[in-house]
Amino acid sequence: MSLNTLAGVLPTRPVPREQTQALLDLRSAAAGLIKPRDLYTLADRLEQQAQEQGERPFLIYREQRLSYREVDARANQMAHTFYANGLRAGDVCALIMENRPAFFCTWFGLVKLGVVVAFVNTQVSGKPLLHALQTTEAKALVVGEECLANMQATEGLPDVPCWLIHDPETPWSGPLPKGVDGHFDSRIENAPRTLFPRDIRAHIDAQTPTLLIFTSGTTGLPKAARYSHMRWLSSGDVMEVTLHATRDDVFYCCLPLYHGAAATSVTSTALRAGAAIVIRRKFSVREFWSDVASHRISIFQYIGEICRYLLNQPVREGERQHSLRCMLGAGLSPDSWQRWLERFGPIQVFEGWGATEANAAIINVDNYFGSCGRVPDWNKTNVRLVRYDIENDCHPRDENGFYQICEVGEAGEAMGFIVDHPEIGGGRFEGYTSAEATESKIRRNVFREGDAYWSSGDLLRQDADGYCYFVDRIGDTYRWKSENVSTAEVADALGDLAGLELINVYGVQVPGHEGRVGMAAVLMQPGCDFDPQALYHLTEARLPRYAAPVFVRVTRSADLTASFKLRKVDLQRQGYCPARCSDPLYIRDESARTYVPYSLRALERAGLAAFAVADHG
Incomplete structure (x- = not known):
């Protein structure tokens, strides 16, 4: 399933590879400014900027300007x-x-x-x-x-x-x-x-840890990832050249500072550029545009879901007249991306892929709909897309016992080659406070004897032009009727259902069937009712039959992590069992061409058995 086909997006024409690579080369040069053994820390940069910027605003909060x-x-x-x-x-x-x-x-x-x-x-x-x-x-x-x-x-x-x-x-x-x-x-x-x-x-020195930042924790208790001065400072150096940030820019900090995005990208880039940061205690849909207008905010870091929240708001007069010039983040679906630019004007979107603990990242510097990054030349990055067998939950090996690189269009796990050199900071995997957790994310002897790669757990694919697309988390992609289904792609395809606030797609086991069947938890906007027929028609228009969710639960709230990632484990455990789920349940009915309220008869018509509680305890 192509992301662009799924979301109905007409892709823009790719820019020349050389043009993309030129900016990526600037980013690489910036990433190497701070060396591991430099006696230079976050505090040194703060004191340096305090001397140089003096009375220029750094932190803006309500009526305070520090x-x-x-x-x-x-x-x-x-x-x-x-x-x-x-x-x-x-x-x-x-x-x-x-x-x-x-x-x-x-x-x-x-x-x-x-x-x-x-x-x-x-x-x-x-x-x-x-x-x-x-x-x-x-x-x-x-x-x-x-x-x-x-x-x-x-x-x-x-x-x-x-x-x-x-x-x-x-x-x-x-x-x-x-x-x-x-x-x-x-x-x-x-x-x-x-x-x-x-x-x-x-x-x-710069390679010394300065922060411990907890991962999102979509499953189990979060892990504390180490963040060195070097990595934090380099993040600002890299994003300064990427965004062309100057001291005249105003950043918007509306994501929680205890999470990586706000504490690293926003703060490190603003400090590097000598720019101001407008602090919002918590993200507010209602106050977002008024904050932008009153503070002349020019850059903000997004998570895909907050863009969806903003797109769900009624159109207001003059909403294209604003000061935003660019935004950086992750998780913006192709459809939301296109709607965002059509509605709010030509804002440069820097969609990226990475993780709090990652030793590798990619970024889309071309504003190319749907892509989380481009790799014009794979020889200039430590990222590799490695073949992954979803059905058997393993990486296929070649005749020599090594992993295999994905072909164009093939989904595979993104991995980052771990650089271990005393003079090179880029590509290091700094790991977690737990040695066991650190080792669990390292794959050894991947392409040759003695190498080591950080395992992201994310499935990506690339197209013929080197643009990469996020497919799903390993474990979230499921197999149904001998086909692989990406929960992220299904959610993107159905994301503009009228009145929808959030959709969480996952696979649940069905007694007597191989694989897992699709289920969606939908949260409707206040005052909006779930329309089962409208969802059915949307699946028919956007998805192959095997990818359409068979079950729907209309939930009253969404279980989100700090970075607005959806948790799925509890939902998968509850499945479509009425005894475990107090939300209204629906079943896809092909003959009626709609979703109908859960009943044993509707289950029978769908050729499915009741959810076995004992098997999913």
């Missing part, structure tokens, strides 16, 4: 206070706080000490919070007042210092949770704003 100099001064206060309270270079300090200026000042203050900062999801409490603190071996925790409820709901927290940063917007009432130091703010206010001594961190 200059580069002011942010650096507040970070110095943090650094002096943390040092006085016992933190030292190499220690890990966890930070749980929503998007606001104090997040940046705390983060940067810790970095000035050479402390490794572990960003913790502001939505977690109980076992997931304990897991975050234990796996990072945090020696201290900084908590925003807005997150105190997470602490109160968690038993057995480690006996480490817990410092409170007050939040005027969400004051805490009642006694503080046990172990929380509520007087930390006063110590910060009384600390000097003078430059924190650099010699405290002078021995730290």
